[in-house]
Amino acid sequence: EQQVQQSPASLVLQEAENAELQCSFSIFTNQVQWFYQRPGGRLVSLLYNPSGTKQSGRLTSTTVIKERRSSLHISSSQITDSGTYLCAMRNSNNRIFFGDGTQLVVKP
Amino acid sequence: NSKVIQTPRYLVKGQGQKAKMRCIPEKGHPVVFWYQQNKNNEFKFLINFQNQEVLQQIDMTEKRFSAECPSNSPCSLEIQSSEAGDSALYLCASSLWVDSDYTFGSGTRLLVI
Numbered sequence: 506e507q508q509v510q511q512s513p514a515s516l517v518l519q520e521a522e523n524a525e526l527q528c529s530f531s532i533f534t535n536q537v538q539w540f541y542q543r544p545g546g547r548l549v550s551l552l553y554n555p556s557g558t559k560q561s562g563r564l565t566s567t568t569v570i571k572e573r574r575s576s577l578h579i580s581s582s583q584i585t586d587s588g589t590y591l592c593a594m595r596n597s598n599n600r601i602f603f604g605d606g607t608q609l610v611v612k613p
Numbered sequence: 614n615s616k617v618i619q620t621p622r623y624l625v626k627g628q629g630q631k632a633k634m635r636c637i638p639e640k641g642h643p644v645v646f647w648y649q650q651n652k653n654n655e656f657k658f659l660i661n662f663q664n665q666e667v668l669q670q671i672d673m674t675e676k677r678f679s680a681e682c683p684s685n686s687p688c689s690l691e692i693q694s695s696e697a698g699d700s701a702l703y704l705c706a707s708s709l710w711v712d713s714d715y716t717f718g719s720g721t722r723l724l725v726i
Contacts (some may be wrong), residue, residue: 538714544721545648546702553714565647589654598669601646601715603656 508532511592511604518611524579526607528592534586536595537568537575541588542606548591584609616640619705620656620687626695626725629630638707644668645688646715647680650702659703662688663710695725703724 510529510589518524528537535555552559552564554575568575579586592604616639626632638645647659660670662682670680677696682688692699702722708715 514661540717542654546704546722548704548706548717548720550714550716595715600661601648601656601671602658606654 508558508596508602509535509592509594509604510608511552511590513607514605515608516610518582519600520584520611520613521581522611523563524577524582524586525546525611526577526592526609528575528577530573530575530594532594532596533570533573534594534596535570537566538593538595539564539566539575539577540591540593542591543588579609582609584611584613585586587611617679617705618687619703619717621721622719624721624723626723627641628696628725629694630725632693632695632699632723632725633689633691634701634703634723635689636705636718637687637706638682638706639716642707642709642716644708644710644715645682646706646708647690647704650704650720652701659690690714692723695723697725699723700725710723719720 508531508589512527538553539551542549554568559566563580589606591606618637646661649657660680661668680690702720703719706715706717
């Protein structure tokens with residue numbers, strides 16, 4: 506069973522539009538982290554958000570544990586935001602599960 | 614710059630050869646994870662450690678893969694006899710035990726030819 510479901514699989518935006526990425530989990534977890542994966546493969550941590558709402562610059566994440574979901578909002582998207590966004594959770598056995606990612610393309 | 618240091622960045626091996634990669638976790642992080650990301654961008658958990666002890670590992674790791682995290686030395690992941698299907702990006706991450714985030718290294722991209 507896929508532990509982490511992400512949507513949409515891909516998203517195309519015009520520059521300056523906002524993006525909303527969704528993540529849902531098969532289990533209750535308070536260990537949620539959002540990553541951006543660069544084309545070369547390196548995973549860059551965007552936000553660690555175990556619960557509630559966290560903000561970093563143009564990024565806002567909201568995690569609702571009882572509903573087993575988390576979202577990532579990107580405001581005023583820029584061309585350089587293009588790439589793969591991954592949602593990950595860690596379970597009580599200390600294993601990390603990733604979603605399949607959202608491929609974001611921001612066009613000028 | 615990543616606080617988790619992985620070396621080498623690229624590794625090319627022939628089938629049947631050993632392939633070894635290293636990871637220096639973020640300072641003070643006792644938990645280390647190894648993941649394999651294939652060409653379809655799917656993540657596969659390989660093994661994790663707390664300090665020098667193995668917490669969990671998958672069957673694949675038990676057969677051809679070996680890993681260790683000795684004290685005062687880099688952690689390592691070694692494939693005893695590389696196969697073409699082992700070609701992938703190998704990612705190392707570290708964290709504190711619970712209720713904390715985790716940091717990934719830049720990865721080692723292995724190509725088995």
